[in-house]
Amino acid sequence: ENPHFKEVGQRLARVKETRRKANAASEKKMGLPAFSKDAREKATRYEKVEEIGRGGMGVVYRARDRVLGRELALKVLNSHFKHDEKIVETFLREAKSLAALNHLHIVTIFDAGVEEGNYYIAMEYIEGKTVRELLKKKGYLRLPTTLILAKQVLRALAYAHSKHVIHRDITTNNMMITESKIIKLMDFGLARVINQLHSEQSIIGGTPYFMSPEQVEGAPIDHRTDIYSFGVCLYEMLTGQVTFPMENPGYHHLHTKAPDP
Numbered sequence: 001e002n003p004h005f006k007e008v009g010q011r012l013a014r015v016k017e018t019r020r021k022a023n024a025a026s027e028k029k030m031g032l033p034a035f036s037k038d039a040r041e042k043a044t045r046y047e048k049v050e051e052i053g054r055g056g057m058g059v060v061y062r063a064r065d066r067v068l069g070r071e072l073a074l075k076v077l078n079s080h081f082k083h084d085e086k087i088v089e090t091f092l093r094e095a096k097s098l099a100a101l102n103h104l105h106i107v108t109i110f111d112a113g114v115e116e117g118n119y120y121i122a123m124e125y126i127e128g129k130t131v132r133e134l135l136k137k138k139g140y141l142r143l144p145t146t147l148i149l150a151k152q153v154l155r156a157l158a159y160a161h162s163k164h165v166i167h168r169d170i171t172t173n174n175m176m177i178t179e180s181k182i183i184k185l186m187d188f189g190l191a192r193v194i195n196q197l198h199s200e201q202s203i204i205g206g207t208p209y210f211m212s213p214e215q216v217e218g219a220p221i222d223h224r225t226d227i228y229s230f231g232v233c234l235y236e237m238l239t240g241q242v243t244f245p246m247e248n249p250g251y252h253h254l255h256t257k258a259p260d261p
Contacts, residue, residue: 009155013104020102023068045111046074046122062125065110072110073126077119095121098188101165105156107176107186126184131172131237140240149175150234152183157230160188161223168221170229171210172236209242209249216250235261 046063052073053060063074095112102108111122131149135141141149153175160167167174167188176184212228214221236242239261244252 009104013102016104016108017102020108046072046120048074063122065122071125073107073123075121075123077121098165101160101163101188103156103159105152105183105185106160106188107184124184126176126178126186128176128178128184131175131177131183131233134177135172135236135240141237143238146234146237148181149177149183149237150230153185153230153233156183156185156188157223157226161226166221166223167226167229168215169207169210170226170233171207172233173207175233209244211250211253213254216253 045066047066048061048063049071050062051059052062058075058077061074061076063072064070065072095109099109099112107126108124109121110124113120153170157167157170165188167185169187170185174186176186178184210229210232212221212225215225232243235258242249243258244256246252
């Protein structure tokens with residue numbers, strides 16, 4: 001009833017870990033390793049129910065796992081990401097490392113594979129709406145609400161950064177709010193996977209309005225990139241607009257001081 005009650009986050013994380021281990025044991029017993037060498041055969045494991053989202057990286061479906069009988073979100077990446085076997089192996093290896101992230105405020109990745117050059121990622125299905133959708137409806141969020149949501153995002157970032165994983169594309173559109181007011185960060189670390197599959201800066205560099213100065217310049221990045229992008233998200237949550245809503249936001253991230261909120 002109260003997702004912010006003391007220690008409830010840690011308790012939920014422990015339950016989630018217990019369920020993950022139980023599912024892994026069940027798959028092993030049935031001879032279904034999470035990341036087999038021939039991942040192509042596993043694409044038929046998921047039944048697409050309906051399309052729930054579409055973007056530059058691909059299409060997201062609400063789907064059903066025929067083996068475990070659970071509902072999940074299936075992200076199918078655009079076909080232009082198809083390459084050679086080396087890229088396939090890189091994709092599977094990176095996706096497996098992302099699946100190791102286990103945190104209350106990060107959407108869990110269950111599985112990844114490729115079918116006829118089309119890469120897919122099976123992940124936790126979240127019922128709710130993004131912070132961006134909430135802002136479109138309300139205009140902006142009150143300070144107490146913003147602080148409650150911000151703390152959850154920062155816990156997720158602190159955890160991921162401790163595991164040496166950087167999101168690279170923190171935006172209010174990648175923050176999902178569940179019906180119980182719990183934040184779930186989506187596409188965590190996916191930009192790193194996409195980076196292995198594609199060389200276009202527009203695909204891997206993040207969303208322009210939220211990009212850090214070092215991303216704009218194409219310079220090496222670290223965990224501070226996520227902190228900068230989250231700062232823009234925080235600004236948008238409190239004011240209803242990003243720091244630089246005008247054209248060429250990258251230039252302003254480099255050369256212009258953000259307006260006083």
